[in-house]
Structures are given as structure tokens and as C-alpha cells.
Amino acid sequence: MNTEEFKSVAKTKEKKSPTLKNCVFAFIIGGTICVLGQALYDMYTGVLNLEADIAQVFSSISLIFLSALFTGIGLYDKIAKIAGAGTLVPITGFANAIVSSAIEFKKEGIILGVGVKIFSIAGPVIVYGTFASFIYGLNYYITKLVV
């Protein structure tokens, strides 16, 4: 049994992940989160008469709060099991990554447990998000100089 022969036989025994079904659920649940974000924005601008940029920040904060709440009461991972990318991609996924780490490593103390581990999943998003905004800013600056 050589490695290539083994790998090709093993591949045939794997059950395929239901990609189409996963995409549909991701679209519906992820879309629902976005609709909720828009509804919050409309409420903050329409009912509370907030400025557009302030309302945007408030909408994000509200979604982050709801995500943290749902993570804390143990519902977020259950929804995510069905939604997949639908709950991972919106800002709620980022909040879930941070809050779930904070809950998990509470027992190891607030400094070396929560403090060290809180960004264990979200860390790369922050690092490369910051790096991407640097590239964007540089690009913006050069474009302004040229044009």
C-alpha cells in the first residue's frame, strides 16, 4: 500500500460536506444578520434621529452586543453549526471569536488566561485587518498625489 494509492482510496470513503445546503443556510442566516443591522441603522437614524456615521457605529455595537450575549448564553455556536459562514463573516463572528475565547480561558486567570488567549482566534483578523488598512491608506495617499 503506497501513499498515493492509500490517499486515493481513502478519498472515496469520505462523505462530502453538503456545500449547496451550507451555502443556502449561510445566505439566509448571514442575510438575516445584515437585515437586522440595517433595521437597527434605520431605527437609530429614523427614531432616535442620530447622524448617519453615529448610527452606523451604534448598529455595529448593537450587533456585537447581541453576538456576545448569544455566545454567553450558549446559543451562538448552535446557530453557527447550521449557518457556517453566515455567522462567521459578519461582525458578529468576530465578536463570537473574542467572547468564546474569554469564556473558555477564564479559569486560567484574567491576565494569563483571558488576557493572553482572548485574541487567539481573532488575532489574525486584527493583524491583517490593520495591515490591509495600512496598504489601503498608502494606496489612497499615492493616488491623491498622482491624480
Added chain:
Amino acid sequence: MKKIGKRTFKIENYVGVSGYSSIVGDKEKKGPLGHCFENYSEDEYFGQETFEKAEAFMQREVIRDVIEKAKTKPEDIDFIYAGDLLNQCTGSNYGVGGFDISYFGVYGACSTMAETLILASISIDGGFAEKTLCVTSSHFCAAERQFRFPLEYGAQRSSTAQWTVTGAGGVLLSKNEGFPRITEISPGVICDKKITDINNMGTAMAPAAIQTLISFFEDTGTTPENYDLILTGDLGHVGHEIVSDFLKRENYDAKNKYHDCGMLIYDHSQDAHSGGSGCGCSASVLCGFVLPEMRKRTYKNVLFVATGALMSPTMVLQGESIPGIAHLVRFEV
């Protein structure tokens, strides 16, 4: 002890099972073998503060129960061989304390139960011990936080992923007493077919199981027909299919004699995907189901092949593959 063929050893003295016990969590209790497990807890913390302490508690409970059932005393036991999945064998280090029995911590990932049985039977057969205790455990929550993601993190598991069993099992082996007895052992070799997917442990471990089984059949001149049950540790549905296929290609058709602990412990409704895994999987199925059935003589001749994916998260991040191992123990009534 006498060597047969390339890798198999015959245990020449009588090494018998004089006691066993198992403990599981709630999900395992609700599974198809739930009725086999006497000790269980609905609380995933088993009344402890952390999951690591819960795992140590399971080992402690199993040791206490085995000693009680075998009507023996800790001071009569020469060695404990214990292992689990956690770094530094945490579950065992904190579990076996307090019994004052000479202890060896063993790491063979999910193959640890068979590895400890092999070491214990060698100790007895070589005349170095009269009684040895083998204990292994795993805890879903403790394993998740060490190897994967926090419990509340929203992630989808792939179809090939397995569910770490919350459970422990312990076996007391004694010279010239108890049954069933261990008659042959076949320690595994590292088998690496360059599988790098940490969500597909069944495939990573399957080559080791195939290699150990085929070399055992060749060494002993036997076929699956000679056994009542051939049981791998935690290959799950994917690994089980691969092993069945390759055994058949080598003209060792195991038909319905071949099962896997990871497939037996959960049913499809329990969302365990490819099946159960972990040191506690083979240990609890062995101690909760196989050994009691052997004492009832449902099975008289069993090959127990615990399989381990010796996965290092560091090495996987460095692009290395996952080495597998499979240790075989033959039990006979």
C-alpha cells in the same frame, strides 16, 4: 514471552483481567452503548471546577471502582500505567495521585488503552509484577480547548470530523487470576501516509490499523475467521470503511466481525459526524461492553486494536503530516 513472526509476542504466563470499570459523560450515556456504562455524570464537570479536573476525577473514580470490584487493595497493585490526551498526561498525573501506586504516564494518543495493556502484560509475564492497573481517559471539553477551538466558538465541523468521547476505562490485570486473559500482543509501529487534515483522524490512523492487523495475521498464520470480534479503537465510519476495504484487498475479509469503538458509542442522531474518538473511546467500550460480554462468553476470542493519531498541533502548523499507530491485544476466554 515468546516472539512470533515480526511483531507479535505470545504471553506465556496466565495474565487475566481481574477487574474493570468504566465511566462516561451524558452524551455517551445516551448513546447505543449507554446501558453498558454503570458510572456516568450528566454534569460535564463531574462536580469539579474545570474540565481537566473532571478528567482526573474520571480516572480516580475508575481506579477506585476497579479496586473495589476486584476486591483488592492499592498496596497489592505493583504498577499503574495511565494515559490521556492532555499535555503532560494531565488527566492521569492528577487522577492517579492519592493511591500510592507506582505510576507510569503513557502517551499514545487514542491508542493508549492498548499500549498500557501491552506494557502491563509484559510486566506480569516477565515476572516483574503480580497486579497492574491500566487506565485511560479523554474529555470532550478538555480536548477541544487544547487541540481545537473554545466550546462556544461558532464553527462547522466537517463530515470526517470525530467527537472526543468523555469517558474513562480501567482494567486490572493479575497473574494467574481473572478472565478473559491476554494471550498475544502486537505493539504498533509509526505509520505515516502523509495525511495533514486534522479533521480527518480516521484516515490518518487507518494505515496503522491495516498494518498492525495484517502483520498480526501473517505472524500468527490466522485470518479474521479465527476471531469472534475484531475491534479498532476510534477510526470512526471513514476509517472503518478504509480498513475494511484494504483488508479485503489483502484477502482478509473481516465481514461483520470487524467493528470500531468510535462507531459503536454514538448513533447518527447524536451529531458525532464520523464517530467517537479519544483514549476514553476505546477504554470505555472495552471496559463497558467488550470485557463484560466476554465474561458472558458472547465473545471468546477478541482482537482489540486501539488506534492513535499522534497529532502535534505545532507540527501540523509547520506543514508536517499526522503519524498514526495501532497496538493490538488479543483477549481470550
